[in-house]
Amino acid sequence: MDQNQKKKKKKANRRRQKEEVMGVSNWSELCPDLLRCVFKRLSFTSLDRAKAVCSSWHSASRGCVPKQNQIPWLILFPPNEEANSNSSCGFYVPEDEDKVYRSRDLGVDFARSRCLTTCGSWLLLLNPLMDLYILNPFSGERIDLPDTQSLRLRYLKYVRACLRIDNKTKCYLVVMLHSCVFAKKGDNKWHDLPLLTFNKDFVYNHKDQMLYLQDLSNPYLVNIWDLSGDHPRKDGAVSLGYFRFNHYDFPSFLSEEDHELYWEKLRGSMNRIVITVSGEFLMVSSIVQHCKSWYFRIYKTNHVGGKWVKINSLGDEALIYDMGITVIANDIPGIKRNSIYFSSLDHDKKDTHHIFVYDITTQKMEPLPQCVFSFLPFSNARWFFPC
DSSP states (O other): OOOHHHHHHHHHHHHHHHHHTTOOOOOOGGOOHHHHHHHTOOOHHHHHHHHHHHHHHHHHHHTTOOOOOOOOOEEOOOOOTTOOOOOOOOOEEEGGOOOOOEEOOOHHHHTEEEEEEEEEEEEEEEOOOEEEEEEOTTTEEEEHHHOOSSSSSSEEEEEEGGEEOTTTOOOOEEETTTEEEEEEOOOOOOOEEETTEEEEEEEETTTTTTTEEEESSSOOOOEEOOOSSSOEEEEEEEOOOOOOGGGGGTTTTSSSSTHHHHHHHHEEEEEEEEETTTTTTEEEEEEEESSSSEEEEEEEEOOOOEEEEEEEETTTTEETTTTEEEETTTTTOOOOOEEEOOOOOOTTOOOOGGOEEEEETTTEEEEHHHHHHSSOSSSSSEEEOOO
């Protein structure tokens, strides 16, 4: 075959391929079963984009559950001033790098509400009238909870709550920790939890549906509650052993002789309990300095003697500080192993310098992309796991 014949054949092949592509049916006419096979393999954000392609794709996506989300998102809440006209929230998805998504308009009530906790894609909110409700910011679904007049909600700063909700059935269980009451789907009033003691700190592990309460009168005791049923059930207690905040463990504490500089810089310090993937308890100490620098130290109990010892790595896990849990972070795009995802949620610091990812290896704060904070004004933020 000479050179001219080769060129003609190559040209004919390209023409035939083009004709074949041009002859493909409209993408909106793809078989719904085929679309569903593809949709169930997509991530949360990819499935959301696919739904918006056309009406037939949106119809085929109904009932499709996206691939289990394994990375934390940051939700940005709108300013709650009366003059604020913005009633939507923003979502920063680390997997999508420099992109921030805006939710639908969620109404004035949402803009003036405070988020107490999250469960999957659902938010537990308290509005200025002291009404409690559950809201899905993606679908706009809202569930109003029983009247709160009997609850002690006067001091909003101290209101703590726990939420469990099923995405399909919408069966929920809400526990108001400060008021020692709970309510479930179908209830028109709150029920007392007499055995629930006041707590210093708490962690709700969505994976095993267990609530861990650090006792206020005895901070070395953790009471465990099972929230998997219709009623919260006490499931024992664990003694963590004595723990004392050790300022010597932080890099800026030079020596006893130079301690004045450390205390001069210090603006706050605290401890919190954490539950690992394997169910092990950790204690996380943190300090913040006047230069807006944060430092963290992590401790676990030594199996020999039960004493707390400092550890320098979380291995293949990442700590979601807002939720008090660790998650698997090895080889998962969008989440960094051996890091702490922090939003200063309990520190009353509505400042972009206090929302970051902390690298435990380098002991340095890694700020989020500037687009996250310039996208829209916000009053608060927290990390969560939509599903």
